[in-house]
Amino acid sequence: MTRKIEQGRLIVASHNQGKVVEIGDLLRDFKVEPVSAGALGLPEPDETEDSFIGNAQLKALAAARAANLPALADDSGLCVVALNNDPGIYSARWAEKPDGTRDFYFAMEQVEAALAKMTAPTREAFFVCALCLAWPDGHCETFEGRVDGTLVWPPRGDKGFGYDPVFLPAKGNLTFGEMEPEDKHAMSHRADAFAQLVAACFE
Ligand code: IMP
Numbered sequence: 001m002t003r004k005i006e007q008g009r010l011i012v013a014s015h016n017q018g019k020v021v022e023i024g025d026l027l028r029d030f031k032v033e034p035v036s037a038g039a040l041g042l043p044e045p046d047e048t049e050d051s052f053i054g055n056a057q058l059k060a061l062a063a064a065r066a067a068n069l070p071a072l073a074d075d076s077g078l079c080v081v082a083l084n085n086d087p088g089i090y091s092a093r094w095a096e097k098p099d100g101t102r103d104f105y106f107a108m109e110q111v112e113a114a115l116a117k118m119t120a121p122t123r124e125a126f127f128v129c130a131l132c133l134a135w136p137d138g139h140c141e142t143f144e145g146r147v148d149g150t151l152v153w154p155p156r157g158d159k160g161f162g163y164d165p166v167f168l169p170a171k172g173n174l175t176f177g178e179m180e181p182e183d184k185h186a187m188s189h190r191a192d193a194f195a196q197l198v199a200a201c202f203e
Contacts, residue, residue: 002200003139005070007031013063013073015044018161023072026194030202035069042066052076052089052130053142060134068136072197076129076189078163080151082121083114088128091163105155108166112153123150125167129189131197141201145192160184 010032012023020036027034037044045062047055052075059073077091087094087107095107115121129145148170155165157177165177169187176184185191 003135003141005030005032005133005201009033009035009069011035011037011040011042011063011067011069011071013037013042013059013071019074022190023074026190030198037063037067037071040067047075047089050089052128053132053144055089056130056132057134057140057142060132061138061140064134064136065138070133070135072131072133074129074131074190074193076127078111078167079126079128080111080115081124081126082118083111086114087111095162104162108155108163111151111163111166115151123152125149125151127163127167127189129193131193133197133201141197143193143196143200145189145194145196147187147189147192 012020012034014020014036015038024034042063043066045058047058049055049058055075056073060071063071063073075089077088079085079088094110095102095104097103097106115123126146126148131143133141149168151166152168152175153166155177156175157165159179159181160177165175167176169176171187
């Protein structure tokens with residue numbers, strides 16, 4: 001049976017402050033008090049699994065066991081159909097330059113260069129967001145959200161982050177980089193995953 005979340009502290013198992021704030025906002029209307037894993041000094045495990053769900057589960061379980069509290073973790077990325085769904089779980093890694101810095105324009109160029117080597121590739125792509133809510137006894141509830149679209153080149157818009165400027169969702173003609181954040185949040189992979197989480201575990 002699906003386990004529900006009780007009132008009280010909930011660890012947000014991320015050391016990325018932007019993500020902690022975004023998840024905190026999404027949980028604002030519920031009776032939980034989000035606390036970040038970073039604020040508690042919890043260790044950040046390596047993402048060693050080969051799926052979004054696997055990595056979200058690994059991060060949530062590590063935090064739940066270390067803090068002895070329920071913990072929520074996510075893992076997300078861009079999947080390009082013609083590239084066998086790469087960069088996928090390696091979306092952040094594709095942004096790493098040889099000098100060690102992270103640059104998403106560079107990551108978008110890598111994707112475009114890989115497509116340019118193919119003959120008439122499909123430009124279909126989708127974002128995935130996996131969420132895992134884990135408890136210290138090892139119980140997990142997992143959800144996967146998705147949004148479909150196509151890739152544009154050159155990148156358009158500077159309102160988002162990561163791969164947003166090249167992602168044109170199936171609905172409308174603005175890229176995620178050109179959209180107002182609230183419009184993106186109404187249709188994103190993260191919104192989809194959160195809606196599933198809330199319906200199953202919060203209500
Ligand atoms: P992680 O979930 O922290 O492992 O990061 C996954 C990477 O996927 C991020 O660094 C972003 O580059 C990319 N990504 C995930 N969600 C989005 C999104 O909504 N827009 C743009 N890029 C995203």
